[in-house]
Amino acid sequence: MKVVFVEHPCPVLLLGNEPWSPVRTNTWPQSQMTLAAAIANEHDVSILDLRSLESPADWRRQIGPEYLEPIRYSESILLTRHLIGDCKRISDHPADAFVFTANFTSEANAVVEAIRTAKLSWPEALILVGGSDASPEERHAFYFNAGADYIGVGDGDTALPVFLDQIKKGHRPNERIIRGGSAGVNLLNSNFSLVQKARYVESGGGPIHPGIFRNGGFAVYTEISRGCSRECWFCSARMTDLWSPPIDEVLKHLDHIIDSGCRLLMFSDDNLLLARKTEELVTIFRHIRERRIAWEFPNGLEVGLLIDSKRGGFSKELFETLFWNSESLSFFGAHRLLVPIEDALLHRSALRKLKNVQVQIRGLLERLLDTGIPFLNLAIMIGGVQESRDDRERLEDSLELINRWTHSSKTRVNFSIFCTSPLPGTGLGRAALKSKKRLSHNIEEAPELWTVFASILNGDNFTAEQTTQYRRKLLRRFHMSQDEGKVRS
Known part of the structure; x- marks a missing residue:
């Protein structure tokens, strides 16, 4: 056929x-x-x-x-x-x-x-x-x-x-x-002649360091695991089976991509740190490092899993392996990470965790900034139905504090402020469909609005439009607006 x-x-x-x-x-x-x-x-x-x-x-x-x-x-x-x-x-x-x-x-x-x-x-x-x-x-x-x-x-x-x-x-x-089942993905047989490889020079996570494509190449989304057993009710990967192929298959897969000219690997795994053991990740990312190309985690990592549960503190070997980078004439190593710093909305709509931001976040940010990673996206979800004015005041205070911590770093820190989106198939999406008064628009007529860049949820205290405008106001305040359409390097 x-x-x-x-x-x-x-x-x-x-x-x-x-x-x-x-x-x-x-x-x-x-x-x-x-x-x-x-x-x-x-x-x-x-x-x-x-x-x-x-x-x-x-x-x-x-x-x-x-x-x-x-x-x-x-x-x-x-x-x-x-x-x-x-x-x-x-x-x-x-x-x-x-x-x-x-x-x-x-x-x-x-x-x-x-x-x-x-x-x-x-x-x-x-x-x-x-x-x-x-x-x-x-x-x-x-x-x-x-x-x-x-x-x-x-x-x-x-x-x-x-x-x-x-x-x-x-x-x-x-x-x-x-x-379909969950037997895994064919990692080995991608035929790169099917596409014009040199065209793919963008990341959904934002701009790309100019040193990566200094000598040509392209950027590839890939995965070395699937599934997430967490219960985040807004996520389509919620409570799905964990799957990860053998290490030797992963290394062959990555070599195949790199040998085809890829200069940036963008890992799209549902929950990489949950799906793979520490020793496996160390082996994989040391191998990528030896191949002298860049990698990033635009979908984010569950950063709590970087903590050594037995000794406390960050797992030194894993942390240093995942976020190592080097800049000479070209750039290779860890390029970008999305960090979900606010997770209270996984279960309810209130920005609660940010009130303890110094305890929870500062140590992580300091360690990450010390690595010299070029881009760090800090993800915060807003626009839950129960969100209050107090929640937003606390959010602004916390963002101001984080901005002061990070503004002098050579790492470009971006606030990835996401509007809570009731995606189809998720618990949040189905709950919103049942309570139609919560939705500002019909999904059949305006699916374009089902995105993190705009809200379609009318909350107890704020309309969908107010949440969208609030997001834009915050991004302008911290000089992180993307009004130009294409993100800049």
């Missing part, structure tokens, strides 16, 4: 002529590369990337016209919807099956636009869609109505080969849900 994996266009919300949230076009198509690797031995595979640009700096000139009705976010805010990338290119790529990945609710309409184009261009082809947004039952109708024939639930790299084998043999299942 000829199978085309489609990387959908990049959606852009504009407020007037300015982007409403960061615009990232040239990030690694991890899902499509992983899925293509899973079936490459049995099928004719290709990747059609509608998103990445030859020059990311040209992104403004590549924004297309409005393709859907604008979103009235509030009385004073009208957001227009655009795409970077042309879905019509699908008409030049015949296939027996098209595979789409819908991981982010905020990008759902961009995926749907590509699905509809594929269905119109190649009506006999199968349309398959999976990902974190398509998987929850409450989202199935949205994608079926757009033209999807089948929806994948669970790990696609385990389910897709079995499903396509059935299709190849002439057995088209009546059940429209493809269910």
Whole structure:
């Protein structure tokens, strides 16, 4: 079978002529590369990337016209919807099956636009869609109505080969849900000739140190584990099985990526420190260090697991291995870490933990800043339904304190202030759907708002718009605004 994996266009919300949230076009198509690797031995595979640009700096000139009705976010805010990338290119790529990945609710309409184009261009082809947004039952109708024939639930790299084998043999299942297990990911067979590698020079975590690509190369999202047994009710990885492949397989996988020219590894594991033992991590990251490339943790680490439970204090060997870095003519080593410094919202909507910020955070920050890591993102969730004025005053006091601690460091410290988002399939998402008065907008009509950059939750004390404006005010106050759309190096 000829199978085309489609990387959908990049959606852009504009407020007037300015982007409403960061615009990232040239990030690694991890899902499509992983899925293509899973079936490459049995099928004719290709990747059609509608998103990445030859020059990311040209992104403004590549924004297309409005393709859907604008979103009235509030009385004073009208957001227009655009795409970077042309879905019509699908008409030049015949296939027996098209595979789409819908991981982010905020990008759902961009995926749907590509699905509809594929269905119109190649009506006999199968349309398959999976990902974190398509998987929850409450989202199935949205994608079926757009033209999807089948929806994948669970790990696609385990389910897709079995499903396509059935299709190849002439057995088209009546059940429209493809269910995957958790047997792991194919780490070894990614074919880098399927994409234009040099295009992928962006990280979802922010800017990239200029020394990394001094001599060329590209940035790759990868994972060496899956799953998280924690119970964070806003997270789609909540209480999923832990899985990690053998060390020798991991090292071969990483060597394969590095040998292909990668200069920055971006680990997207659900909970890396929980899924892998300390001695395994030390072996893996010492190996990467010897290969003299950079790595980062843009999704964050559960930093409490850096503590030695027997001796107290940080696990010296693990800490020094994970965050070692060196800057000469080029940069290699630890490049970025996202630190979740406020976790009270994992279970309730109040910024409680920050009142003890000196005890909890200062020691960690001092150790991290001492490493010289170029970028440190400090993640704080705001906008829970019970959040009070006292909570926000405490938050501002704590951020001011942290800013004083860190402002003279050569590390660029960024406050990653996230609006609490009731993602489909999560406990928070389902609770919000049941209490519709909490939602400022309908997910079917404005999925673009289901993002950490804007709120759609009306709380007891603040409206969704007030929370969004508060987030923007905080970022401006600490000179961390991303109003320019593309984050700057």
